[in-house]
Amino acid sequence: MLPEIDKEAEHVERVKSVECARCNAPGPSLAYETITGQRFSCVALCKKCLCDDAWLANRIIAAKALQTTVHRIVCGKTHSQTNRTAR
Numbered sequence: 016m017l018p019e020i021d022k023e024a025e026h027v028e029r030v031k032s033v034e035c036a037r038c039n040a041p042g043p044s045l046a047y048e049t050i051t052g053q054r055f056s057c058v059a060l061c062k063k064c065l066c067d068d069a070w071l072a073n074r075i076i077a078a079k080a081l082q083t084t085v086h087r088i089v090c091g092k093t094h095s096q097t098n099r100t101a102r
Contacts, residue, residue, distance in 0.1 A: 023054040026088075033087040035061040036080035037070065049077045058084045 030046040036059050044059035058080040070076060 027054055027057055029088045030057045030059050030084055033059045033084060035059055035064055036083040036087075037061075037064040037067075037076075040064075049081055056081060059087070 027046045031043050033044060034040060034042050035044050038061060040061040040063070042059065044061055045065050046054075046057040047060045047065055048054060048057050050056040058077065060080070064070060
């Protein structure tokens with residue numbers, strides 16, 4: 016594999032390891048690409064939130080979820096430690 020593909024795959028696995036960015040359901044989560052084909056744009060979502068079409072249609076909320084997911088990966092903190100939510 017190319018190094019950048021390795022990093023993308025590693026990032027997606029990290030996204031899957033954190034709790035849902037919308038409802039804070041414990042992981043593992045699903046990795047939802049907020050921008051199709053851009054694996055670094057993945058947000059952590061549980062199956063219930065991923066199936067909520069009304070929520071996914073709102074890109075502003077998706078952007079907040081992306082911020083929450085990246086924060087959890089980079090800082091290694093959970094919802095209870097940061098007391099933040101993407102709602």
